[in-house]
Structures are given as structure tokens and as C-alpha cells.
Amino acid sequence: MEAEHIEIAGFLKQFQPFSGLPDETINTVAQQIEIAYYRADSDIYQFGDEIHDLCVIRSGSVEIYRRNGDLYNRLSPGGLFGQMGLLMNNRVRLPVRALEDTLIYFIPESVFVLLCEQFEAFAYFVEMDDHSNLQHAVSGKESNNLMVSKATMMISRQPVIVESSATIREAAIKMTEEGVSSLLIVDTLSSDDNESENQEQSGEPQVVGIITDRDMRTRVVSTGISSDVAIEQVMTTDLLTLDSDAYAFEAMLCMLRYNLHHLPILDKGRPVGVIAVSDIVRYESQSSLYMVSTVFRQNSVEELKLLSEEVSPCFVRLVNEDANSHMIGSAMSVIGRSFKQRLLELAEEHLGAPPIPYCFLALGSMARDEQLIITDQDNALILDNSYNPKLHAEYFEALAKFVSDGLAACGYTYCTGGIMATNPQWRKTRKEWEACFADWIDNPVPEALLNCSIFFDLEGVWGKVKWAEQLNFFVAKKASREPRFLSNLARNALSRTPPLGFFKSFVMEKDGEHRNSINLKRRGTAPIADLIRVHALAVGSQARNSFERLEDIIKAGIVPEGRISDLRDALEFISMVRIRHQALDIAAQRPADNNIEPEHLSEFERRNLKDAFQVLSNSQRFLKFRYP
Amino acid sequence: MSGFNNKHQDSIDWSLRMSEQAAAARDSRLRTFYESGSFSKETPLKEVSFVALDFETTGLNAKKDDIVSIGLVPFTLQRIYCKEAKQWILNPRQHLAEESVVIHGITHSDIDNAPDLMGVLEPLLKALAGRVVVVHYRYMEREFLNEVLIKRLGEGVYFPVVDTMDLEARVYRNGFTALCLRLIGRKRASIRLSDSRTRYSLPFYRQHEALTDAIATAELLQAQIAHRYSPDTPISDLWL
Missing domain, CATH: 1.20.120 (Four Helix Bundle (Hemerythrin (Met), subunit A))
Structure with missing residues (x-):
């Protein structure tokens, strides 16, 4: 019986040129593969060796050298080498060494030739690949794995799961035994109580929540809740997950965007793993995600200022890694947002807890996730309707000043148009904001609109962020019905x-x-x-x-x-x-x-x-x- | 189950042992298997043919439980040969418990039309013949095959194995490294298959699919030898 190599086929499928091949072809290729392990610094091929396989890096990394010993290229998982040797009389022209402990999948020459003959795109890729390699021949630049590989690549172990009925203690024991920092919580629907559900789904565990080390500290230990209570009482329920088809950079963006430390990956609803921040950091050691988590560890404006010098290098790195503008804009916005959030945390430490609830707004490019490297700060405050200037004005003025000065120190210059929370005009209660937007929309005056278009890109970054969503909803509903407003805009x-x-x-x-x-x-x-x-x-x-x-x-x-x-x-x-x-x-x-x-x-x-x-x-x- | 010996045990002369067993075997399939012999104990690792073997079972008790699937892949120090890999799903004589279904994902409908172990014994023994069997945790595969054959044929089977878990235990449980780690207060290193693989930077594979586990074990042995032994190390240093 022909054995199916699910794991190998699943890996190949994630990378070009295999991703373009039909499934049955990939399965056949997987069945023919040979595997070998190489310790770091050991030779895989030396100059003049005979070569009869196309090599795919399964894990680790290799370096390819010129004959004079100069580095020619450096490849990571999914990378191919050996095609040049196969096309050139089966002789190795550029020696290959394992840079780290490396596992190689070898595709025999006969299979390689067949693939080239049957699939033009495959032939094109393996031949062209060398030319593009020549162009970026080592300037120390590696291709950006996050852009081309799937999120599942970063999963480093099977998900650890408990039933929602398990107690907090059972969950904690499981986490300790398995040595994990997060636990997925599932509900297995038995076939009789879900008749309305799709029959195929009966008995399938559904992920209903997640619990992390941090949750155990903040929601269990510090609140003194009994550890015999069911874990579902303390788990996070509004869970963000990604499909296993997602790209690694989407996982990164999602984690950046929502400042998540754990992101479950599902395959048709079934959990296949959890990506932790550390997985991404391991994948791309100086990633923008790492930058974000560092922001939250700085304890003063001075420390933040020092760290802000890292923002430019981070930006350059993303550009060098061929990230697209959406990815760069999102990464820079998230970084900017984190500075804002950390400054607000620090402000509240200095000034004490806010006397009434509020929401700190980001406006313009940051709200649009389109921030780049030189940008001024555009922000505003939504205050609770109970706002009383006599009692509260001083606090929020101080808060706004703290954040605004802090941002300026970190390279986000003051807004020349004065659109900042330090300006009393842009600290309004929820009611006042609605009235303000209603006025802009109902009585559009071109001059007034000229300076306020930025307010139509708004996002809550701190505090009652729901208020920002509600305001957005209010604007979206109202604006679409006002042709005169649209015409002026x-x-x-x-x-x-x-x-x-x-x-x-x-x-x-x-x-x-x-x-x-x-x-x-x-x-x-x-x-x-x-x-x-x-x-x-x-x-x-x-x-x-x-x-x-x-x-x-x-x-x-x-x-x-x-x-x-x-x-x-x-x-x-x-x-x-x-x-x-x-x-x-x-x-x-x-x-x-x-x-x-x-x-x-x-x-x-x-x-x-x-x-x-x-x-x-x-x-x-x-x-x-x-x-x- | 017994713990690991601290003292490295004296190696058995498997070449001799296999020919003795060939003479004693009643079943012709077993006799043929033993007659294919084994490597002499001085054989350097680089010349040994191995076969990684993994079973999924109905439970952990070799005396009671039965085999549900078998995965194997032949290999050498140089290469693992997926082309020659084999996998069988079997119909166990023991009831398939829910708990084990959760682990290996093989369901009742999968096994309904599957053969009994006797139906694949010949190709199985043929794939193992003349090779050194490699497993992760020898009390699983070797004991199970022995017990299920005693039940079916009235005679068991015994052969040399290299146990990748034992090789990890020698370092992380019993060796000098383990002592150092204990002295600096580190917790006991896990020697489970996936954790052991991580130590050698081997990739994460989904577990509990017999063939994938067999490949994972083969890769682990290649890595262990690359890090801790030499291609010229005699096989007798490893096998049990």
C-alpha cells in the first residue's frame, strides 16, 4: 500500500513552486522524498560533488558559497537549492553548508525532470529563481518569510486543550504539565443537543475560549476566585482566530493590531495550534511586533524616547523585506498607537485614576493604519457625558499635555493645525461630539470642512474605545444620507x-x-x-x-x-x-x-x-x- | 513500568541471538525473518540499515491491547527513504476505546474493513528483515509485537532495537549533562518525541499518525548521531 505523507505534502504546499501544483502531484512528490539531517556548520555539498536531487529546506537554514569562499546566498525553510547543479551536468557549482541544524527534503532528479516537463510554471520558477538570486546576491538580505509563508509555519506544537467544564485547577495543572502559556477551551457538542447544527459538526470540538498565564494571574489569583469554578467562567470568550490558510504576516498584523499574545489557528474550525508572540519573534527576530511588546515595558517618557530611536530602523527593515504599503502602514500605526497607549498608562500613574471615563482618539493616518515615518500627532478626547469642567477640566488638560509632550519627545511632532487633545476645543463629551459631527454633516461649510476631514478617520486607542466605534457608526449612518455634505467634502x-x-x-x-x-x-x-x-x-x-x-x-x-x-x-x-x-x-x-x-x-x-x-x-x- | 538502568548494560550479540531464534522458530514467516540475521556488533553506524517503526494502539497495556496502525520507514545515516515507507491500518481484536480515538484519529469505520495483523505480518516482517529497528520507547513497539504474536501464533518475536528515547535518557536523565542540569536546579528535561526533536531544532510534526511518527523518529536518530556519536561508532553502543 502506498503510504501517504501528509506532513511532507502539507509543508511543500506552502511554498512556491509547489503551491502551484495539483494536490495529487504534491502527494506523489512527497512519496518520493528522501530526508537527511545536518548539524550546524556541516557541509551539505562541496564543490564538484555529484548531485541528483532538488533540495528543499524543511527547517534550519543553509548558506551557499562562491568558489572563492564569498557568501552567495542564505536560505531559510521553504528555500530551494541544487536546481542549478541538476541543470548543469549534475555537478555542484556552489558549495552548501548548514548554517543552523538543518533538515533537508531531497526530491530525486527523476521527479524534478518530470515536474519541469509537465508544469511550465514550475520549470520557469526553478530557472528564474537563480537569476533573482543573482540580483540580490548577498547583501546580507534574506527574503521576507512573513510575506510568503503560511501562519501554520510558526506553530511549534500541538494545541493544548481542555473542555469548558474543567475546573480552573485542572486547567492550571494541564498548563503546568504541558509547559504552555495558553490553553484553548473547547465545547464538544454531543449529537443530541445540537440538532439544529450541521450534522457533520456533531461531536467536533468547538473552540469557545482561551486562557493564558496572565489571565490566571489577573482573573484568578488576584481575585481570589475558587479554583473549583469551571474554567469557562474566567476564560476570554470573544476570541480572535485565524484560518490556517492565512499568511504569516496576517498573523503578525492581527497580533499587532489587537496587541494579542496568543493567536489560535483553526483549520475548518478545528484548532491546529496557537501562535505566541515568541513564535513570531523567533521567526523574525527584530520584528515590529517585538518593538510593540518592548514599548509596554518602558517605564518613563525618557525610556520611551530612547526606544523611539528604534522606530526608523524598524521601518527600513520592513521596506528592505519587501513588505507592501498596507503592512508597513499597519506596523507603523500599531507602533505609534502603542507609544500613545503606554504614555496614557504612565499619565494615569502620575495623575491618578481618571475622575470620569474617557476615550483617547487617534485621527488621520494612524486611524487609517497608514502611518509612515514622519508624522505629526493628531488626537482628541471623548469625555463621559457627566463631564463637569469645574471638577474635571484640570485633570484632562494635564493628561492631554502629558501624552502630547511625550509623543513630541518620541518624534511624533505637535500638530501644526492644533488638532490635539491639548486643545480644549477637541476635548468634548460624547453628546458634544455627536452634535459636532451632526453640525458638520447638516450644515456643510466648505471652509469648516477643509480642516475637519481628518476627524472622519477616527479610532479609539485607549479607555472606552467602544465610544469611538459608536461615533463612527453614527457618522457612517448619517453622512451617507446627506448629498450636500458629500458634495462639499x-x-x-x-x-x-x-x-x-x-x-x-x-x-x-x-x-x-x-x-x-x-x-x-x-x-x-x-x-x-x-x-x-x-x-x-x-x-x-x-x-x-x-x-x-x-x-x-x-x-x-x-x-x-x-x-x-x-x-x-x-x-x-x-x-x-x-x-x-x-x-x-x-x-x-x-x-x-x-x-x-x-x-x-x-x-x-x-x-x-x-x-x-x-x-x-x-x-x-x-x-x-x-x-x- | 521499570525505570532506566543507570549502568550501560552489556550489549547482546544479536547476530548470534537471531540465528538461535531462527532455529527455534516454528512459524515459517518468523524463521525467514530471523534467518535474514543482524549486523555484527562492530558494524559502524554509517553502514547500518535501519527501519523506524511506530504503532498506534488501542491502549497502553501490551498484554491486553492491540495494534490499530503501523507506520515504518527504512533509512540510513545518510537518507530517509519515504518511497519505501509503509503504513497499515489494522482491525484490532481489542475494542477501540473513545480515548484512543481522540489520540490517533482512527475511527471505527476506518477499521471495519481493515485486515487483522496476520494479514500484513509477512510484508511487515519483510520490511523489518535485515535492518535494525528504531523506535521511540522500546517498551511500546517491541513488547506489543511480541505479545500480539504470542496471542495469535503461540510464539513471540524478539529483535534488536535502537530506542531514541533511551538515547535521550542517557544524556538528560542519567548522564553527566543531567547531573549538571540538576546541580544548577533545572527541571527534568522531557524526553518525549516532540520535545526531544525540539532540542535538535527538528520541525514540529503533527503527532499520533504512525507513519509521521516513524519519520519523526528516524530524523531524531539522525540528529542524535550527528550531535553525539560518530558515523564510525559501532552499532553495539546503541542497540538494546
Whole structure:
């Protein structure tokens, strides 16, 4: 009987070029594989050795050398080597050593040849792979695994599970025995009490909650609850999980976004593992996630200030790892948000607990998850309706000042427009905020709207964050019904236009005038975000990120779909040029800004920027027509 | 179950022992198996053919419980050969308890049409013949095969094994390293298959699927030898 190699096939499937092959082919390949273990620093192939296999790194990493001993490339799990030798008379041309303890899957030559013959994409990949390797031939740069590998790669052990009826003590014993910091809690539905459920699901354990070491401290030990109580009484129930199809970077984003330390991964509802922060840190040792967890360990503004010097290198690293603009924007926003949150925690330590509940808001790019490296702080406060200026004004003024000064110290400069919680105008009660938004929407005055579009991208970062959601919901519901408001907002969105293109070393304006440089934020990404916001408000979208708003706009069908995908590409391209140039500035130790001189643009960038500006220009024309 | 001996026991001359057993065997399949012999005890590891073996069972008692599935994969120090791997699902004579279903995921409907162990004994013994069997925890596989054959044939089977768990125990439970770890107050290292693999940076595999566990065991032995022995170490240092 032919044995099935589930584990091996499952691994191969996660990586190119195998991910493009049909399942039955992968299973056949898995059946033919040979495996070997190499200790760190041992030779896998020496120059001139015969080679008869394509090699896939299952775990560990290898280094490939030139004959003169120079490092040629460094590969990690999922990486391929040996294809060049197979294509060149079965002789090893570049020696390979194990950098760490490494496990290799060998695919025999006969299988390799068959795959190349039957699957063009496979042949193309193994041949092209060498060229791209040549290009990034070692500058110490590794490919970004988080971008291409699946989240399941980071699972380091089977999930540890208890039934929801287990007691707290039983759960704690299980955690200790298994040496884990989190425990999944399941309900097994017996077949008679779930007749309404899908029959196939009967008897399948459903994940209903999670409990962590920290929960055991904060919800059990410190509250003195009896350890005979069922674990379901203290577990976290509104559980965030990811599907096993998700990419590693999605797992990272999700954990960053919600500051999670444990993220359960499910395969068709069945738990397959839990990713902990440490798994991601192990995977990418200097990741932005690590940065976030470090922020929360700093105990003073001075310490935070010192740490903030790490933000730029973190940004450059993401750029070098070929992250896309959504990922970089999210990572930078989460980092910025963590600084804000930690400062608020510190402020409350200094000033004492707040006299009434409040919610601290982030506005603009941070709320949209589109923050980059140079950014000013835009924030505001929602206060409980019981706010009494005589009793409470002093506290919140001090709180806002503490946070705002702290942010400024950490490189998030004061907002020149004064949109900060330090400004009494932007500390309002819940009722006042609703009235304020209602006034903007009901009585749109172009001048007033010009400065307040930023308020339509708002997010709660601290305190009663639900209030921010409720405010968003209120705005989304109201704005979509007010054509006059949308029309005024649209007019504002047209106030900043893109240039026509480039000529020699100049930016060419529509009126034929030339300039020496272009501000890619003011003339590119900001007007795109503005016009996306108008459409998003028109369709009642509650998303804040521009890419997510575009998804909602497509669903609503108010803009031709081709136009939306053009717009998405334009935003991504302009953002990436902006991001790359900031990274170059940082690397060259120049102050990073949004201005770009055309002479620093490659031919490729010039051509594509011109196209992107064209898309923006057309979209602005459409906006004028859609919201007259 | 008994603990591990602190003293490294004197190695059995398995070559001799196998030919004695061949002479005594009544069942022809067992006789053929013993006749294929074993390696002489001086054979260096680099020349030994191994086969990693794993069973999933209805429970932990070899006298009462039965085998539900068998996974095996032949290998050498150089390579593990998945192409020659085998896996069988069997219909056990012992009732399949719910608790064990949870562990190995083999259900009643899977085993209904599966053969009895006797149906696969010949190919199984053929796959083991002439190779040194490698298991993680010898009291499982070797005892089970012995007991289920006594029940079915009236005679058992005995052969040399390399136990990867025993190799870990020699270091982490009984050896000098273990002593040092205890002195600096470290807790007892786990010598379970997945924890042992982690120490050698081997990847996480889903457990309790006989073939995957067999491959996992083969990889572990390669790693243990790469870290602690030499390809020229005689097999008698490892087998039991």
C-alpha cells in the first residue's frame, strides 16, 4: 500500500513552486522524498560533488558559497537549492553548508525532470529563481518569510486543550504539565443537543475560549476566585482566530493590531495550534511586533524616547523585506498607537485614576493604519457625558499635555493645525461630539470642512474605545444620507491635484510650469485617501483603512470596478515610492521627508508615477461628476 | 513500568541471538525473518540499515491491547527513504476505546474493513528483515509485537532495537549533562518525541499518525548521531 505523507505534502504546499501544483502531484512528490539531517556548520555539498536531487529546506537554514569562499546566498525553510547543479551536468557549482541544524527534503532528479516537463510554471520558477538570486546576491538580505509563508509555519506544537467544564485547577495543572502559556477551551457538542447544527459538526470540538498565564494571574489569583469554578467562567470568550490558510504576516498584523499574545489557528474550525508572540519573534527576530511588546515595558517618557530611536530602523527593515504599503502602514500605526497607549498608562500613574471615563482618539493616518515615518500627532478626547469642567477640566488638560509632550519627545511632532487633545476645543463629551459631527454633516461649510476631514478617520486607542466605534457608526449612518455634505467634502477632496508628470529633472505641472521637487504625500497619497473617504462615507462604510474602504466601495457598486482596482494600484505605487525614498533618506542619514526630486527617480518609477497621477486625476474628475 | 538502568548494560550479540531464534522458530514467516540475521556488533553506524517503526494502539497495556496502525520507514545515516515507507491500518481484536480515538484519529469505520495483523505480518516482517529497528520507547513497539504474536501464533518475536528515547535518557536523565542540569536546579528535561526533536531544532510534526511518527523518529536518530556519536561508532553502543 502506498503510504501517504501528509506532513511532507502539507509543508511543500506552502511554498512556491509547489503551491502551484495539483494536490495529487504534491502527494506523489512527497512519496518520493528522501530526508537527511545536518548539524550546524556541516557541509551539505562541496564543490564538484555529484548531485541528483532538488533540495528543499524543511527547517534550519543553509548558506551557499562562491568558489572563492564569498557568501552567495542564505536560505531559510521553504528555500530551494541544487536546481542549478541538476541543470548543469549534475555537478555542484556552489558549495552548501548548514548554517543552523538543518533538515533537508531531497526530491530525486527523476521527479524534478518530470515536474519541469509537465508544469511550465514550475520549470520557469526553478530557472528564474537563480537569476533573482543573482540580483540580490548577498547583501546580507534574506527574503521576507512573513510575506510568503503560511501562519501554520510558526506553530511549534500541538494545541493544548481542555473542555469548558474543567475546573480552573485542572486547567492550571494541564498548563503546568504541558509547559504552555495558553490553553484553548473547547465545547464538544454531543449529537443530541445540537440538532439544529450541521450534522457533520456533531461531536467536533468547538473552540469557545482561551486562557493564558496572565489571565490566571489577573482573573484568578488576584481575585481570589475558587479554583473549583469551571474554567469557562474566567476564560476570554470573544476570541480572535485565524484560518490556517492565512499568511504569516496576517498573523503578525492581527497580533499587532489587537496587541494579542496568543493567536489560535483553526483549520475548518478545528484548532491546529496557537501562535505566541515568541513564535513570531523567533521567526523574525527584530520584528515590529517585538518593538510593540518592548514599548509596554518602558517605564518613563525618557525610556520611551530612547526606544523611539528604534522606530526608523524598524521601518527600513520592513521596506528592505519587501513588505507592501498596507503592512508597513499597519506596523507603523500599531507602533505609534502603542507609544500613545503606554504614555496614557504612565499619565494615569502620575495623575491618578481618571475622575470620569474617557476615550483617547487617534485621527488621520494612524486611524487609517497608514502611518509612515514622519508624522505629526493628531488626537482628541471623548469625555463621559457627566463631564463637569469645574471638577474635571484640570485633570484632562494635564493628561492631554502629558501624552502630547511625550509623543513630541518620541518624534511624533505637535500638530501644526492644533488638532490635539491639548486643545480644549477637541476635548468634548460624547453628546458634544455627536452634535459636532451632526453640525458638520447638516450644515456643510466648505471652509469648516477643509480642516475637519481628518476627524472622519477616527479610532479609539485607549479607555472606552467602544465610544469611538459608536461615533463612527453614527457618522457612517448619517453622512451617507446627506448629498450636500458629500458634495462639499468632494469639493475639498479636489483641492489638491497631482502633477502631469516629469520632464528631464523637473516636475511638470498641468499648466506647463516646472518645479524642482514634488511632495508625494500632498500631491499623491493624501488626495487619494481624501477621495476614497468621500466614496466610503457615501456607501456607509465603517472601514478606515483606504484599501479596506475600497473593498466596501466595490461591494456597493457605485464606482466601476476597473476604476477601483486602478485606484488601488495607484495608491500602492505612490505609497511605495514615498516609502522607499524615506527609507533611502534614513539609510543615508538624511532627514526623511515627503519631497522627492525627479532626478532621484528611476525610469521605471517615473513612468509608473505618471500613470498613477493619471489615475488620480481621472478619479477626481469622476468624483466631481458623482457628487455635484 | 521499570525505570532506566543507570549502568550501560552489556550489549547482546544479536547476530548470534537471531540465528538461535531462527532455529527455534516454528512459524515459517518468523524463521525467514530471523534467518535474514543482524549486523555484527562492530558494524559502524554509517553502514547500518535501519527501519523506524511506530504503532498506534488501542491502549497502553501490551498484554491486553492491540495494534490499530503501523507506520515504518527504512533509512540510513545518510537518507530517509519515504518511497519505501509503509503504513497499515489494522482491525484490532481489542475494542477501540473513545480515548484512543481522540489520540490517533482512527475511527471505527476506518477499521471495519481493515485486515487483522496476520494479514500484513509477512510484508511487515519483510520490511523489518535485515535492518535494525528504531523506535521511540522500546517498551511500546517491541513488547506489543511480541505479545500480539504470542496471542495469535503461540510464539513471540524478539529483535534488536535502537530506542531514541533511551538515547535521550542517557544524556538528560542519567548522564553527566543531567547531573549538571540538576546541580544548577533545572527541571527534568522531557524526553518525549516532540520535545526531544525540539532540542535538535527538528520541525514540529503533527503527532499520533504512525507513519509521521516513524519519520519523526528516524530524523531524531539522525540528529542524535550527528550531535553525539560518530558515523564510525559501532552499532553495539546503541542497540538494546
